[in-house]
Amino acid sequence: MARRTKEFAERTREAILDAAEHLFHQRGVSHTSLDGIARAAGVTRGAVYWHFRDKADLFTAMQARARLPQEDVIECLLGEEGPDAYRLERLRDACREILWVMANDERRGRVYTILFHRCEYVEDMDAVAERMRLRSEQMLENLTRYFQRAARRGELGSLWQPREAAFALHGLMTGMLSHWLARPDRSEMVETGSRCLDAFFRTLRPDPVAAPGGGDRRRTGLG
Amino acid sequence: MARRTKEFAERTREAILDAAEHLFHQRGVSHTSLDGIARAAGVTRGAVYWHFRDKADLFTAMQARARLPQEDVIECLLGEEGPDAYRLERLRDACREILWVMANDERRGRVYTILFHRCEYVEDMDAVAERMRLRSEQMLENLTRYFQRAARRGELGSLWQPREAAFALHGLMTGMLSHWLARPDRSEMVETGSRCLDAFFRTLRPDPVAAPGGGDRRRTGLG
DNA sequence: CTTTACATGCAAGCCTGTATGTATATATAA
DNA sequence: TTATATATACATACAGGCTTGCATGTAAAG
Structure with a gap:
């Protein structure tokens, strides 16, 4: 796939955050891989690395969202x-x-x-x-x-x-x-x-x- | 090296527990490898696996000790x-x-x-x-x-x-x-x-x- | 001679970071 | 208005490191 619209990207970001939130909760932060998050969100690690620098950055965003x-x-x-x-x-x-x-x-x-x-x-x-x-x-x-x-x-x-x-x-x-x-x-x-x-x-x-x-x-x- | 005396083995065990305690404290449990613990204790992973089944077992022993x-x-x-x-x-x-x-x-x-x-x-x-x-x-x-x-x-x-x-x-x-x-x-x-x-x-x-x-x-x- | 108390070596998997590919939205220029 | 360029939003591929579990030594204690 390729670039959708800006709002679609935002939805992807939210999906990644959702997935991270659930997986962190289920399996703990350090036992959760970025690949696992990506797949749970229906994307690949490419998307994750596009929206977030690394796991800590993703974690911070997840925390900030709530x-x-x-x-x-x-x-x-x-x-x-x-x-x-x-x-x-x-x-x-x-x-x-x-x-x-x-x-x-x-x-x-x-x-x-x-x-x-x-x-x-x-x-x-x-x-x-x-x-x-x-x-x-x-x-x-x-x-x-x-x-x-x-x-x-x-x-x-x-x-x-x-x-x-x-x-x-x-x-x-x-x-x-x-x-x-x-x-x-x-x-x-x-x-x-x-x-x-x-x-x-x-x-x-x-x-x-x-x-x-x-x-x-x-x-x-x-x- | 090889088998020392029984009490020496006990000291090895304690050394492993000491190392685990310090490393868990410094780097967190899941970011600490058994190899790291072994080396910090001056032994190899062989010793760790001899005394403990796995990391969870080691953790339990560390907790029980204190x-x-x-x-x-x-x-x-x-x-x-x-x-x-x-x-x-x-x-x-x-x-x-x-x-x-x-x-x-x-x-x-x-x-x-x-x-x-x-x-x-x-x-x-x-x-x-x-x-x-x-x-x-x-x-x-x-x-x-x-x-x-x-x-x-x-x-x-x-x-x-x-x-x-x-x-x-x-x-x-x-x-x-x-x-x-x-x-x-x-x-x-x-x-x-x-x-x-x-x-x-x-x-x-x-x-x-x-x-x-x-x-x-x-x-x-x-x- | 057997068991103990380790050390060493190996295979496999998993995860990360980065580099690269790619299709499309969007801006820009003609 | 259309053509082109560029940035965007990802997917894919690759290299490398780190761990784990197990299998196999091995030397000394008992």
Whole structure:
């Protein structure tokens, strides 16, 4: 065959990325050959090498395509203004949504499973590893900033310092994601995960609501 | 060369395991060849194939050699009796010790870094992956049981159910380990990690010390 | 003399990178 | 508008390296 149209080429590129995503997920990154990807995509290695420099480049593109929700969510929250900004409930809901996305969005679930359990962060992947580390630092900073502002609003209890709360939440989320993404059955991921988040966020509050008689635990919504 | 003594063979075996551990850590499991391991150990592939069936077998042996502290610790705690049994402080200290071990015991640190970030849980490694999953489930069960007994002793606050506390602690530990094991510098691992654990465990307590007038947040140490 | 604890050699497969072929879309010029 | 040139989007072919698994030595321990 030969050159089709520009949009056809784009579809080829997407097919290659799809194939890579599935094969990386099934067999792991380093056990997947470019030839295997090409054939799964219905093309030859020529096409792969046309669109991507090498496997690491392909991997990066695959990762970028499933633009990970975390960063966006937090940065979005950090940009907020108004009476509801920096309420802990907002952050908790954002975390809950991340769990939901990972459990229900097949692409995100696959890509993150690959990132967690199907690739080795060495050699040609060390650029990827460095990006992952940086993102993680960035996330910690953003969370810390969020908790700082929440604390300024009186949302954070005296038991927690912003930085420790950030580390704890980040660790908690990472651990839960790692746990469930290692398993095919994610039916209880959202439910159990949300309960953990609820419990954790309740402990962040300044007034832990000693459940006086069984009253509701929501604050009156005056903000 | 030829057959030396039995103990010499054992030393050869250890040398192979040492080499494998370092190379897996440096270059990742699937990017490390048995020939590379053999040469790093000062032998040939013949020796490797004599002692181990294949790479997966070698990997398993390497993992087993650095018998992971977690299981032992928890099972040890679960076997305890007496007035101090099932105090949350005991569990917290155990978690803290795990952090310390990972930061200071080079072998454990390396092996766990490999398990977290240097291998792909697929294909020939799926037996390993299954074991990891089972361990994780086991750990969750043990933690749940511990928190149940702690709750029976009145150590657990009403905000937490044992199962959620177990999930949260497990996630928190996994996340923190994953975070720091991805980085060469673990100087603040124990300190920051311990502060997170302290904060987390304080929130588990039945009486969250509502800081009535701004007083100190530590309990009087009669426990 | 047999078994152990390796070393060495060989065949085969797989994967990568690159070089080269090729047909077509598209730009350009006449 | 048509003819031509060129860049595009791949397919194919080739060389080379790296691994693995096995088969076959081999020297010393027991």
